[in-house]
Amino acid sequence: MEKSAEKREARISARYKNVLKSLDNTWHILDDERVPIVREVLDWLDHPDQKLKIIHIAGTNGKSSTGAMMGAILQANGYSYGHFSSPFMLSAREQIRINDAMISKNDFVIYYDRLVACFKANGVSSNHLTHFEYFTVISLLYFVDQQVDFVLFEAGLGGLRDATNAIDTPLLTVFTKISIDHQNLIGRNLTEIAENKAAIIKKGTWVIDYAGQDITARNVLKAKTAAVGARWFDYQQDQIIIANTTPSGLDLIVNGTPGYFLNMSGAFQVHNFSIVLKIKAALTAMGYTFIQEKTREGLANVSLLGRMNYHKTTNILVDAAHNVDGINGLVSAISAWHLKIKPTLILGVLKDKDYHEMLDTIIPVVQRVITVTPNNKTRALSAEELAAEILTNYPNVDVEIANDASAAVSLAMRVRESSQALIVVTGSFYTLSAIQTDNRI
Known part of the structure; x- marks a missing residue:
């Protein structure tokens, strides 16, 4: 049977x-x-x-x-x-x-x-x-x-x-x-x-x-x-106040009522x-x-693959910030956490996006960048091209090239200062789809 x-x-x-x-x-x-x-x-x-x-x-x-x-x-x-x-x-x-x-x-x-x-x-x-x-x-x-x-x-x-x-x-x-x-x-x-x-x-x-x-x-x-x-x-408009923010989520006060936790x-x-x-x-x-x-309960249980997903055991954050607006939001979040060590960034972008401005926004808040090629044959900017772009315009940032998503995660875990140093995986959805198959994330 x-x-x-x-x-x-x-x-x-x-x-x-x-x-x-x-x-x-x-x-x-x-x-x-x-x-x-x-x-x-x-x-x-x-x-x-x-x-x-x-x-x-x-x-x-x-x-x-x-x-x-x-x-x-x-x-x-x-x-x-x-x-x-x-x-x-x-x-x-x-x-x-x-x-x-x-x-x-x-x-x-x-x-x-x-x-x-x-x-x-x-x-x-x-x-x-x-x-x-x-x-x-x-x-x-x-x-x-x-x-x-x-x-x-x-x-x-x-x-x-x-x-x-x-x-x-x-x-x-x-x-x-x-x-x-x-x-x-x-x-x-x-x-x-x-x-x-x-x-x-x-x-x-x-x-x-x-x-x-x-x-x-x-x-x-x-x-x-x-x-x-x-x-x-x-x-x-509702009044929403952030009482606390961490990579795990947000503690919120809504219209004067505390006790809301947004699991994003x-x-x-x-x-x-x-x-x-x-x-x-x-x-x-x-x-x-x-x-x-019940509304509060739902908010605490919300989850969305690829959007501000924090993995506590490996200290890795995965977020599909695939355009300028998305990168701005991600950088604001990183800045709000007041991290003691700048994160290591795994990044792959599409060539039809405004990746120049995306880089201008995110490079100042990271320690190093590991570039990958998104899984899209026609629209991907290659890891080599992205690395060259970063080296030309941001000479003070360490840049490495990874052959694939798994290699990028292994390299990031090896080169970061300690397990206390956050690894941020971002860029195209086509980058994240490959990264998410890694069982460490």
Whole structure:
């Protein structure tokens, strides 16, 4: 019996692997036809998006942290939730989760086959959707069948041409901080980037904005909200005070009430938490119930792979600070800890990011840098190129090159002054995905 189960599992794994290999990984970022195509597929499938209470989340930084916090609070208060997010770290299935559990390989293949049958019935081929679009649509079908109470639905890139924009009016449309990123793809300046992201606002949705949003971006969001007939959710900002900050997390006082512990480090997470409290307030106004003690419990249990993950036994911090804004948040956190010894940095970046400014921000707070090549053949800046860049512009910093992620961790543990010296692993998600396979982290 055990052997037949193993054989079945092996068959499912092989099929799942073959399905993933067959999917189109091409980016169609500037293709205006992609969202209408996904919308038509949802029509063929009897609009699964309309059967869900969707909280659509867009922004430059903080989408996944906001989603993880909100999910933990929902679950602690007795609500089930589906979470669609990207990119992934170790498995593509991380993009589709219910109450933090990934979709199984078997379920993914079942929904894939259902989609292919739908395509055949409508006279199109199995490559009618791209990799990201398949995951977007499958997530909606899965969440409907699993009858989740809410769906936290993160936009992938921008908003206008993002596959997630194919959904009908969501319950809430949420914006985290909007800043300069992907200028060559979604906008040349903050106004254009905000306009791209604002395209997800639909008639009848409630719009929730990050309290510290740049006024330029906020004006764009407000104008779009008014233009389409959505509702701007006005809310008195909560007072959140950091009582203590360590690599393990934040002790917070919320509206004068102490005893909140956020199981994610970095003062910038307070900004994401403020958005979460605003989402909770909107849901409360809609008639949903949240208990303070349960909310506190959820906050203490929140976790998110690759975002400010601190490993106490090895004194290693892993954070996907993959752009300038992310690096600023990471550096602020490191500075707030008043470390006695400057950290050792393991860094890998993509060449289409503003890595010059990222380096200007982080190099002054570290002792040395070990460069690695992210696991992305087309977009990675090689470890050698990154090391050369650092040596040219920051001659007082020690620089080493590692052949792979495991070698980088071994080297960092060997060269740091003592186990009291923090090792920080950051940069691209493609760097972190390789690092996370190291069982020392």
